[in-house]
Amino acid sequence: MSRAAIFGLGAIGALALCLSASSVHAQDASNPRRQGARPIGEWSDEPIFVPSSESFTVELRAGAYRPDLGPAFETSFGGDLGPLVAIELDYHLFRIPYIGPLQIGARIGWVEWNGDARTTSSSTNVGGTGLSLVPITALASIRIDGLARHLSFPLIFTPKIGLDFGYFQSGTSGVTQADGWSVGLDWGAQVALELDFLDRRSARRLDEEWGLNHSEVFFELFGSTMGSFSDRQLPLGTSLAWAAGLGFTF
Amino acid sequence: MHDRSLALLSPTRRLALLLVSLAAALVGNAIATQRAHAQITYTFQTYGDRGTPTSGATNYLVSWPLSYEECLDNEEISMVITGAPYDATGTTRLEWDLWQGGTGTAGANCQTATNRRTSGGSAAVCVHRPGWDGGGQITSTMPTITFRPQELFPDGCEATAQGTYVFYVLAVSAPGDTTTDIAATAYFAFNVALDFEAPEAPELEDAAGDRQIGLEWTNIATETLAGARVYVDTAGTCGGTTSLVAGSAAPSSLSPTVEVSGSAPTTATLDGVDLGLEIGESAPVAVAVFDTARNESVLSNVACVERVPVEGFWDDYCRQEMLSTEECRSRYSGCSALPGMPLRDGGLALVLIAIAAVVARARKQDGGRR
Numbered sequence: 227m228s229r230a231a232i233f234g235l236g237a238i239g240a241l242a243l244c245l246s247a248s249s250v251h252a253q254d255a256s257n258p259r260r261q262g263a264r265p266i267g268e269w270s271d272e273p274i275f276v277p278s279s280e281s282f283t284v285e286l287r288a289g290a291y292r293p294d295l296g297p298a299f300e301t302s303f304g305g306d307l308g309p310l311v312a313i314e315l316d317y318h319l320f321r322i323p324y325i326g327p328l329q330i331g332a333r334i335g336w337v338e339w340n341g342d343a344r345t346t347s348s349s350t351n352v353g354g355t356g357l358s359l360v361p362i363t364a365l366a367s368i369r370i371d372g373l374a375r376h377l378s379f380p381l382i383f384t385p386k387i388g389l390d391f392g393y394f395q396s397g398t399s400g401v402t403q404a405d406g407w408s409v410g411l412d413w414g415a416q417v418a419l420e421l422d423f424l425d426r427r428s429a430r431r432l433d434e435e436w437g438l439n440h441s442e443v444f445f446e447l448f449g450s451t452m453g454s455f456s457d458r459q460l461p462l463g464t465s466l467a468w469a470a471g472l473g474f475t476f
Numbered sequence: 477m478h479d480r481s482l483a484l485l486s487p488t489r490r491l492a493l494l495l496v497s498l499a500a501a502l503v504g505n506a507i508a509t510q511r512a513h514a515q516i517t518y519t520f521q522t523y524g525d526r527g528t529p530t531s532g533a534t535n536y537l538v539s540w541p542l543s544y545e546e547c548l549d550n551e552e553i554s555m556v557i558t559g560a561p562y563d564a565t566g567t568t569r570l571e572w573d574l575w576q577g578g579t580g581t582a583g584a585n586c587q588t589a590t591n592r593r594t595s596g597g598s599a600a601v602c603v604h605r606p607g608w609d610g611g612g613q614i615t616s617t618m619p620t621i622t623f624r625p626q627e628l629f630p631d632g633c634e635a636t637a638q639g640t641y642v643f644y645v646l647a648v649s650a651p652g653d654t655t656t657d658i659a660a661t662a663y664f665a666f667n668v669a670l671d672f673e674a675p676e677a678p679e680l681e682d683a684a685g686d687r688q689i690g691l692e693w694t695n696i697a698t699e700t701l702a703g704a705r706v707y708v709d710t711a712g713t714c715g716g717t718t719s720l721v722a723g724s725a726a727p728s729s730l731s732p733t734v735e736v737s738g739s740a741p742t743t744a745t746l747d748g749v750d751l752g753l754e755i756g757e758s759a760p761v762a763v764a765v766f767d768t769a770r771n772e773s774v775l776s777n778v779a780c781v782e783r784v785p786v787e788g789f790w791d792d793y794c795r796q797e798m799l800s801t802e803e804c805r806s807r808y809s810g811c812s813a814l815p816g817m818p819l820r821d822g823g824l825a826l827v828l829i830a831i832a833a834v835v836a837r838a839r840k841q842d843g844g845r846r
Contacts, residue, residue: 296796298796299789301789303789339789343786343788344787344788345685345686345784345787346785351685351688351690351743352684352686352690353686353687353786355789355790356788396790396793398787398790399686399786400688401687403788403790403801403805405809406808457807458808460808
């Protein structure tokens, strides 16, 4: 994995820690019970918590992606895996009882692979060659959060299927040689660890103050058939790729 | 004890003593304040195409010496003075005076009267520079004073003048005064260097490419450089006629195609299209480096730059698919998602449908609540 991928994952992790830490700090500072000051005449330990409604899930993703372009890709880019960074927004259509919400959503990402250009005279330092891809995906998924909601087991499973639209550009030595679109099916299988169990009070406060019902870290395996339906489209799909990141339900 | 002695004084005397003490304190404070603000400092103004100097940058014209051309051009060196010891009442007439010194005795400077001699001799640590027409009477706390290079250096712009010089600017009651030590707050020193030596020419290699042709050379010069200039003679031919001559100055008819900066430049990038070269055409090229004094070396060896096809991923992929690059481009560029509908419009339609679905559901939920 390239340094950019490691940086992306690190940034997402840092964001999660910051959110968690700031929320816990705010809780400690404002909670009189933790400071030993129990209000006189209080008759209820906890006010009844009414969570806000859940309508959306947003994911910040980074991962490795390598299209199935054959030996030409290997020749130019070697082991370059991207990274692919993306953002996904899912809308909760309705909740299936004891299972979880059925979602539709969209994802947009960006990935670029780079290598050195070459001349027939074996001259060096003649610029670079690159391929960039902007995948746009329309998705349908089921967010199976029944375990977390009803059994307090903080794992969420989300199978996804969708339609990929990928815009690519390829160039060498500062000149764009080709660009175009490829279409295909997209699938994904995600497992997420809901972070509410780390500090439920903080999680509730996030909901009360920001409307964030849940936050989670996730890992997803996915694939795409982009370009494989037509011999006039560049086969930018991949049999298997992965992404990890941070998700928020609100 | 102290209180008892005060008690012996009459009230009038006590009041007088108090007023005298207050006055003494105020005067003392004023003097201290004046001293605190009287330290003289200066800042060079930007000279030539050098960067902006920082405040009090004594070595501004040592890090970036004056070149032979700049010495001949004799353009003003300007500096702004702060904390100049002027007398607002005009009762004490102060003027600027310029001395060149620091060569006779280690640590000596022209502040001390015994170091200043208007005539030569073994005791002449500091030399008066009468060629400089000083700023006259100092009438401002932030005056600008200027010098011209040929007023500063004893040998003018002769090769023997090369070196680093320290100059002392004194605020004096009479120019050329050799009788009075100057207060530390009434003088300052600055350095100027002359460098007429051009660096040695580098050794250049042939290069080829298309839109990014990477030139590389090896620097022979051991001194710190400031950049390099690449000259391409597109009217010449490699190995044939060209206006570029190795070991000679760059021809005045050619402007640098590329100029790079840096203390040890070794690469530059040319664009074969911008040079007007077709694929397979070549042109003579040479490079000259220049130092911090803007002295440019003679030209390097004359190498050859050639525009050749460059290959990358797309060429590899097309070859893998057994297609020409053009066939490949026309096959994979601008596909359609639906018959008769460009993919861009199809994607937009899908996004609009999704937005409409979300809005419709939101409206339905609002209606249900009502």
